[in-house]
Amino acid sequence: MSASASSFGAALRFSSRRLRRGWRSGELLILTLALVVSVASASAVGLFSDRVRRAVTQQSGDAIGADALISSRDALPQTLVDELRATGLRTARITEFASVVLSGEDTLLVSVKAAEAGYPLRGALRIADAPFAPAREVREVPGVDEVWIDVRVWQTLNLQPGASLQLGESTFRVTGVIEYEPDRGAGFTDLAPRALINAQALPATQLIGVGSRTQNALLLAGDEPALQAVGERELPAGARYLRPDKARPEVGRALGSAGQFLDIAVLAAILLSAAAVALSARQHGQRQRDEVALLKCMGASSRYVGWVLMSQLFLLGALAGLAGAAIGFVGQAVLAALLGALLDAPLPSPSLVPLLTAWGLELILLLGFALPPVLRARKVPPIRVFQRNVGEDRSLVVGALALGSAVALLWWQAGDPMLALSVLGGALGTTLVLALMAWGFVWLLTPLRRAGRTALRFGLGNVARRRGSSVGQVVALGAALLALLLLAVVQRDLLDAWRNRVPPDAPNQFLINIQPEQVEPLQAFFTQRGYRDLQLWPMARGRMVAFNGKPVTADSFDDPETRRWINREFNMSWTASFGDDNELLEGQWWTAADAGKPWLSVDDYVVERLGAKLGDKLTLTMADREIELTIVNIRRVKWESFKPNFFLVTPPGTLDAAAGMAQYLTALHVPRDQRGLLRDLIREFPNVTAFDIEATMNQVRGIVDRVVQAVQFLFGFALAAGACVLLAAIENTRAERVRETALLRTLGAARRTIAIGLVTEYLVLGLLAGLVAAAAAQIIAWVLARQVFELPYSWSPLLWLFGGVGGALLVVLLGWWSLRKVLDTPPRVVLASAN
Template sequence: MMDFPDASRARRAGFWSTLRLGARMMMRDARAGELRLLVLALVVAVAAVTSVGFLADRVGRALERDAGQMLGADLVLDADEPVPDAFLQQARQRGLEVSRTWQFPSMVSAGDGAQLAALKAVEPGYPLRGALRVAEGPFAPDAPARGIPSEGAVWVDGQLLSLLSLKIGDLLNVGDTRLRIERVVSYEPDRGMQFVNVAPRVLLRASDLPATGLIAPGSRIGYALLVAGPPEAVSGYAGWLGQNLKRGQKLATLESGRPEVRRTLDRAQRFLSLVALLAVLISAVAVALAAGRYMARHRDGIAVMRCLGAVQSQVSRMLTLEFALVGLFSSALGCLLGFAVHQGLVAVLASLIDTTLPAPSVVPAAQGLLTGLLLLLGFALPSLAQLRHVPPARVLRRDADTLGARSAAGYGLGAAGFALLIWWFAGDARLGAVVAGGFLGAFLVFALVAWLCILGLSRLRRVANGLPSLRFALAGVVRRRVATITQVCALAIGLMALLLLAMTRTDLIQGWQRTLPPDAPNRFLINVQPEQRQAVSDALAREGLGRVSLAPMVRGRLIALNGKPVGPDDYEEPRAKRLVDREFNLSYGDELPSSNRIEQGRWLAPGADEVSLESGLAKTLGIKLGDKMLFDVAGQQVEAAVTSIRRVDWDTMRVNFFAILTPAALADMPQSWITSFYLPPGKEPVLPALVREFPNLTVFDVGAILRQLQSVLNEVGRAVQLLFLFTLAAGVLVLAAALTATRDERMREAAVLRALGATRRQLARSQRIELWAVGGLAGLLAAAGASAIAWVLSTLVFDFAITLSLWPWLAGIGAGMLGAWGGGALALRGVLRTPPLVTLRET
């Protein structure tokens, strides 16, 4: 029993001794420059990741904030009855801003004319996000509105003025009162894309609503509560509402209220996540190479320590402590550097995107610190495991250690740490799987191709006897087989990431922008009667707007599925409840629309009663091929069998439908026609003339929505271009680390060859040839890998097609050769100038 205190004191003494030894070893290695490459790799890695993190975090939150402007608030509660006062009180208690709206259809009149209008009453403060845009007249230049209509006044759609032959300043009869027309509304942030069969807007102040006498028992009024504030408070309030919602009440967020904006934002965040992920991958390669060089240069020192009595556990604690201190110091320094660099970029970015970015959060800093430690865990631990197993016999025999098999556990932990980084920075399972799987597969393919090339080069040595420089270069490549394969793979992976990011910055961004081309339709024309189709089409063609394609539209409600009645109570998902509870916009046709693609089944057979469904709708309602859907269309029942599931490209902004039936099933039903077209600047006067000729038409301007989506595209494109600089810096570090890893071996080879009679000029030429060959092969492999991953990303993750070009191949080969040669000149300088006698004595 008396031995335990002594044993405890011995253990504590051993711990502090190991601690002091680890600290002294770190200081010694730092003074000797042994840690320089590793520290530099970690600092650049963490700085790149932290810069990307800070910028991506702030830009992402800015995009979310700006996109919230297209909802009019951070959260919207829609109800078919007045919003309870308790809901408003709860929001105000949480420090949130609130505003209410009332929407309903009603007839308005002036003189002898009358027109169905969509009335909307709003309270001061509306909208809470974004801004109304108003103009002094129809099709006149618009500007952000200040406030809402004044008392006794209304803001109206320009189309209403044409329909009733009114002008600004005239009086409009709204129910029991007369209101003065004050402005023309050109854009409402929360009007959304659900514009079909919506009458022209009349916007009035809520305080004027009682005087109209239009609110009465049985009135079909849509009530809305708009809420805005800090994200945490909004989220908490949304949770509270979710527990207190009653029938007829639903929450509309950016995801549910504006799906076209949500899709654009999702793509934007995936682009930024891709940039961060590539920065991590390149940085990981640099750390792995730096740790490998550290391990190679410390084997002899560890062997001496083992001869002097150091045990494996003591060596492990000492190395772990040293690397932990290096990791903490480098990560902290990298975070500070990343924050400083990102501040300068924020200034540039803010001037470009013309928006105020949110304040930086602490999350990217925490990510940076953890990134440095995870990079060490994933890519330095295998080297530490090998050093731990260095045998004392290495002092006498350098081939005495066989370390590869013993470090399997270290590589397993390293792979786990790497996978954690991939999952963390991807932020999207599919994106992470594609990029991580692509890079892992590329690494294996690169290693195999490099090994085959080395086998081929070993045969070429025999035909290079008359060319000493070429023979020396080929001999060096073949003799350093493992080092050459490692160098080719590391350089190819780094170049592949850079090429992939360059393609992201160009081809992928352009491919994404092609989904929303400059001439995308910005006007929708509805309520075209069947007998007006040809006349309307001819009128648009006469004005130089091209021959438009009109589509039939029929209103129908789903009432049964496979003979069983369906209703909102049959579904739990809110979106499914809403879909079943309202009428569908049905259409019919003989041909598959150009923006649609069949995923399952076949297209409609003429003469049969069949229906083709959009894939999202089919998934939400649980409908599959062969199911029979029964619709109520104006009191008549229409049954059709599902023969295909379609994928619809909503980004085209063209007319699309969830359900398309055969003409045999729907052509005889009451219907109107709809079309979309692009109205170029300067052609605005065409629309008033068209409405005067066909007073029943309704024109909707979605140009403001398109401009908002295009601004999101531009913001993300600029952010990706700026973030490219960080990944480029990490790629340069990979190149330097890959070349520096072979510096010691090259010095010994050069000394031996010079001792045998080779000149410095011959060795310099052979070194250039070797670097060109390694760089060219790495560039070729990188271009192939980047093109393959870019194609997979565009197809599976970003959901659009890209056109693969020749420039990545030329750029990859050229950058590989120039980079290897230029980087080699810096990393290997002094190798050929060191006197052979000095090198051989040190060896």
């Protein structure tokens, strides 16, 4: 053969011609579809995540409105501010807290920020005169009688230009609507809308008393050495020094968890696509064998054949890559529409870089799953033109390559080898369980082979006869259905059941910041309005300094959750008796006679964090005094009661020293039609803050719903990939079915008989897949219910119904689509082409 014939160009010409004619042949179409699905799902999530990442990164410079900040629960002393200013740093103090604003008869919970002049030190605020009016950049804070608010405040309270708002004892003129606040960050967490006031106006509101729940920050800007020096100096207790990259870890975490859900959905789609690619490539390789033998017969070299086989795949890959990217582009827009609204920051337009990642992933699919089985055909000897059985082989290398590529794929997408291995392990385990169940079901069907009429016997017989292939098809579809059923179960059964656990009369309003002298007037206020037996809980803050006599800090623990917990100040309370929302696990309840004893009752969360047991001693500092308390009982709190509860509780009188510093809180259920009561409350007790838990829960529910919708949307790709696997499995037995069908028709079987037989077979396969998926979903849901949601979970017949019926319908449709032409073609033609 001449050099030109063996060249890549000639092979490319041949394969492009071959593809133009043959890409619609079953297995190549499925292979292409599977590639499209994997690129589409990976690029949709890649493009979306990249937009979120860039939105966060773009802000990181001014994400905290400063170069660095010192944050603290307590107000930072003026001496610290003065010392830092002396080092050449610019400073601005901000205080944030939740409070309620009044406008006429309406109230709204807001997140108040009181900022000193100079705020923000980095970045700028964008303020408009009215909602959606043109905004201007400002680098100053409102005047002392002015407030700038989020558009949500404006809309919720139905404000008009020139409106005023009452905040505590002060009235503020609304002079700006905040369009952009640099240090607001891109958080899911800041649920209450903002009201920004001048720090000088804060004392007059009388909202901040001793022990009020505020978050204080001292913003810093200046030279790097001066900023580094701040990090090395001793800071007041409870104060933390933060640089921008660490300032808002909750943003990263919140996005991280949402991202992980999306990643798992994509991994499911990619794994299923990989299975479809491997199956259809194997089939394509098989079908190429005769052609390869013929080409070799006519003088083609193995190299030329290799180029032909490879370029066919890569041409298809290129087409699938483009189509997948286009669908992925639409997909990311859907994700942005579902999730983007949860971010405060606007999303930048998509960049094309993540597409490279998706294409890289496709390349792994091609190289690892498609190419090896197809290239095996290259080794077929030309003698196959005379001896059809020559050149058939099975190779362990192909399997090993596929497994290695699966790990690489998962690693690439998940970015974490352990996650990749655990997902692969989970996938293999699930496949094994599905396969065992499928095998069992198929085995149970075997006696039915001889039952029923011809058509039925033919259909059922096929399922039992092709046991391996039947099990494969049931597992493929079962895996895809499992993903969907599980999602439906988690969303409908578990999340809804979890929400519904909240009793209808559970408290929906939390009142906090109640001062000791307000306890009686507040009780009287509610008694007058028909709310009797209102229990107010005292609350004092303490910090743990020693455990069983040994000093502890966050560094004493390895577990990150324990470290975070230890770092916080604990809210403690005291009571003579516990309600029925506390279950005694160990020890004894105390009685009124035990008042004043240095005893401690702990929730089992404390046991989990500290490994504490009855008799252990905790030393806490409260109001500058140390107190050692002994654990005398361990409780389990039913937090879903929504009543105030505390991890650490003592008998009354024990914390007397701290009692003067205590604030009180209470919770009650205020029916919707009696919300006017809250207005009266705020007027009479302006420093008391009412949290509308119901509104917060609705907002959280909204977020959860959107995340679930986004994950569901992505599981649509997994379903498409599952359908590809199913089609590939059907296609695998197609040639055999075609021959059988033609023979049966030649032997006199009516078209109707064969059609009923085929439908029976597919119906049974689909039904089995649905049942297998329902069984697996039921098991996983049960584990989730017990371990994660801590809910009783019962048998869900609907799941089995949807699984079975859905699976049966899907398989009948796909199977019919695959074989419809065979039934319409005269047997003579079918037999001739099969030969």
